[in-house]
Amino acid sequence: MNKQILSIFVFCAFSYSTQAQEVKGGISDSMMQQIKQSYANTPTDKAIRNAIGNNDIRKLALNQDNLKGMDTHFSIKVSSKGITDQKSSGRCWLFTGLNVMRAKAIAKHNLGSFEFSQTYPFFFDQLEKANLFLQGI
Incomplete structure (x- = not known):
């Protein structure tokens, strides 16, 4: 068979x-x-x-x-006060945004070494994603 x-x-x-x-x-x-x-x-x-x-x-x-023929030179220089390392955590978008705001906060408030908390906005990002998921169920 x-x-x-x-x-x-x-x-x-x-x-x-x-x-x-x-x-x-x-x-x-x-x-x-x-x-x-x-x-x-x-x-x-x-x-x-x-x-x-x-x-x-x-x-x-x-x-x-x-x-x-590709121009690799930049015409706009963005001020930076150093960068923070995300260590391959997949949160580059968050670190980039906070680094941009960090340079402005250091200049405005005449700060030395300063970093925004990445944990706080990441928590609320995850909370919003969970909320969106649960609303879709």
Whole structure:
């Protein structure tokens, strides 16, 4: 019984795969043979194959000529009184906002070393997210 079910499954899977190849826009057997024959396995082909296999596709697709025209200099300087480290906690948005306000608070109140509490706004952020979730239930 199990052999019959397995045989039927294999037959259906095989017939489905051959049917999928005949769909318009698919890769046919003749097209696959043409691709295989066009591959010359030259040193250039090997280098390309190794580059594709061992590198991130985004780095390979990056057009260096487009980067030449990009202006990387900033025209606006934002005053800063140091930065605080989020230590990969996923709260970069919070630390960035507090660092911007921190520089203004230090200048306005003539403070030396000063940091806003990140725990307080993070708690209320989580509270609001929980509230939104519970309202959606």
